[in-house]
Amino acid sequence: MNKFILDNGAYLAKSGFSTDEYPKMTPNYITKSKNARETYIGNELEDCKDFSGLFYQLPFQKGILVNWEIERQIWNQIFKRSNVDCPQTQLIVTEPIFNFTYTQECLEELVFEEYGFDSLLRINAPNLAAFKxxxxxxxxxxxxxxxxxxxxxxxxxxxxxxxxxxxxxxxLGGKHLTNYLKETISYRQLMVMDETYVINQVKEELCYISTDFESDMKIAKFKGKENTIARDYVLPDYAGLCKGYAKSQEESTGIPLDSEQIIRLNNERFTVPELLLHPSDIGIxxxxxxxxxxxxxxxxxxxxxxxxxxxxxxxxxxxxxxxxxxxxxxxxxxxxxxxxxxxxxxxxxxSLSYAWYGGKMLAEDKEFDDLVVTKKVYDEFGHSACKKKFDLNN
The missing domain is CATH 3.30.420.40 (ATPase, nucleotide binding domain)
Known part of the structure; x- marks a missing residue:
């Protein structure tokens, strides 16, 4: 029997069979281009030529899966790309801790009644990470x-x-950090409030957690070469440059070359992710x-x-x-x-796929079959069988 692990993150879905060496990463959202002529579901975003002003449709809101129509389209793509034979496959899928009952029941109906999976294990990602x-x-x-x-x-x-x-x-999570970085850059340099995709890349490439916040703040106040923190990020123009990139410390002068359009990050590099340690800094x-x-x-x-x-x-x-x-x-x-x-x-x-690897290990564990609810059991007892098997309070 095949075993398929779907770590269904709010931003990225990590998926693959237990026999796969690595998980596949799928954006867990649908995007539309600025002119709304093109729609990209999940990995179709790879075909996009202009990431400027993308409009996002996410199945998750505040970490809770609320739009099953969007999620269904993304799952269809995930299962199709992996050639999942649902009736011959056991599915491990993650959900948030203390998920809503209605959301859990919608998931079970989709898994058993629409896709027809052989069996289901509904579990939270920290549990899979702990298992590994x-x-x-x-x-x-x-x-x-x-x-x-x-x-x-x-x-x-x-x-x-x-x-x-x-x-x-x-x-507080990665979404809040990206939004805060957008606001900071828009206030100090360039309006980028519609450039979520690009600024998320800027965050991932240039931001870091300071191990000595006061010292880094002092360095960030220096001018010229004494400031070893300030870095330039070259924005894509979607003509000759389709993906932005960070300049090295030596190349970062704050002065754009030729037709470049740059964003210069100084103390933003560490003050933005600092929110993970001190959310109260911005009133959270x-x-x-x-x-x-x-x-x-x-x-x-x-x-x-x-x-x-x-x-x-x-x-x-x-x-x-x-x-x-x-x-x-x-x-x-x-x-x-x-x-x-x-x-x-x-x-x-x-770290991003750690829970998926935990699911891969769990799928091969000798006690795995005792953890799942089969379609036969679900057809007979319905949601109560899943509630009894999966709920944290049981």
Missing amino acids: YLKTNAKDFCLVVDSGYSFTHIAPFYKGNIILEGIRRIN KEMGIAEAIVDSVESCPSNIRNELYENVLLVGGNAKFKGLKERVFKDVRCLVSNKYKLNITCDEEN
């Missing part, structure tokens, strides 16, 4: 920090089971990642706190920011007693 970490490192405990597009979840685990009282959610009344980690662990029984602090795992798209691992260690270390041994793990290269 615990199996790989032969541990019993871990604390997963999953920072994605719409929000950040902190979830403690014991032997693969989530500890409910320790779950924390920060309503949420804890930062370090505070949320401590709050999560301290809500757990005292006899397991040392194990949790020793096994903190950073995953998700925002874990790719250079310096996040070091900064989280530094900030948490300042907040907790030295009697606790602290260890932060982050696979920056695979």
Whole structure:
């Protein structure tokens, strides 16, 4: 029986069979060009020649799947490109922690009644990440920090089971960072409020987490070569240049060459992703990642706190920011007693797909068949069978 893993992120869907070495990445949205003549579903965006002023239609709003018509079109493309034979395939699909019942039931109906999959495992991404970490490192405990597009979840685990009282959610993710960068650049340099696609690339290429915020702020105030932080980003013109790029430190002078149009990032490079640590900087009344980690662990029984602090795992798209691992260690270390041994793990290269690899490992586990709901069972008992099997409170 084939096993297909779909880590259904709000911005990127990571998918593939358990026998695949790597997951396929699919934009989890539909885009329309500026003139609205062209519509691109998921990976069809690769055919776009002009990314200026793209209009996005996302199935997710604030991290919750609300538009099933859009999601259905994207899933159709994913399953078609991977040649998924649904009746002969077991599906693992991720959902947010504490997802709405209505959304879960819509998913189950789509999986069983429309696609006709053989069986389903509905699970959250931090659980898959924890499964991979615990199996790989032969541990019993871990604390997963999953920072994605719409929000950040902190979830403690014991032997693969989530500890409910320790779950924390920060309503801030990559989307907020991109929007804040757009606002900052538009106010200081050039109106880019409609250029979400391009500014997201700028964020991914140039932004980083400062490990010494005050020192970097001082450097950013210097002029000329003394300022080692300021960098230029050449914007695409969609004539001779279809994709923008960051200039090296030596090439970044702040002066455009020939027909170039540039954006110059200085302290924005680290003040924008700093929101992950201090959301209150722009008036968002949420804890930062370090505070949320401590709050999560301290809500757990005292006899397991040392194990949790020793096994903190950073995953998700925002874990790719250079310096996040070091900064989280530094900030948490300042907040907790030295009697606790602290260890932060982050696979920056695979942080985005870490949960998918966890699903790949789980699919090959000997107990996998006990975790799923089959179509036969669903046809007989309906949503109640899935609720009994998958809900966190059971």
